[in-house]
Amino acid sequence: MLTISQVSERTGLTPYTLRYYEKIGVLKGPSRREGGARTYTESEVSYIQCLNNLKKLGLSLEEITEFTRDGCVMEKIQLGEDPANFTPTLNKRTEILSKYLLDLEAKQQELDHMISLTKEKLAVYLELSKGSYEAPI
Template sequence: MLTISQVSERTGLTPYTLRYYEKIGVLKSPSRKEGGARSYSESEVSYIQCLTNLKKIGLSLEEITEFTRDGCVMEKIELGEDPTKYTQTLDKRTEILSKYLMDLEAKQQELDHMITLTKEKLAGYFELSKERNEIPMK
């Protein structure tokens, strides 16, 4: 079992953020030690890392809450649960991720264009510098 500080170190989220996510329902309350200190399992840390990845791709906390409402559905299905039980959840997750994939692809195209422009500018500057260095000094 891990303390909130250890989970913070492993996930990159501050203890404040972990407590906030718990308060708004993004995270379920972890078990508590005597004295009330939070105690996290490895599976809870994996789940928090999943949340962090969803946040990194741009999902809002509201979307993350919706996305994770039924827990780790893929794991449940792998453990033998009926996939049709999760049709609505899978459809919603597919919709959310498809939207963000389109956004990421658009950003990637924009970055590719910016990289091309930057390379062209650099090539021009290198060429000008080369020409300037080749001019004989009088």
């Protein structure tokens, strides 16, 4: 069992963020020790890392809550549950991820364009600094 501080170190999320996620229902409340201190299992830490990755993708907390509504579906399917039981959930997750994939691809194109422009400028500046640049006619 891990403490909230240990989970914070492993996930990069602050204890405040973990408690906030618990408060708004993004994260289920963990077990507690006799004195009330939160304790987390390795499975819960993996789930928190999954939440963190979804947040890094740009999903809102509402979308993350929707995305994770039925828990770890992949784990349930691997344990033998029928994937057909999760059709609505899988469809919603597919919809959410497809939207964000389009956003990421658009950002990638923008970054590729900026990288290209930066390389062009850099080449010009390097030529100018060598004194061998000739202005176009």
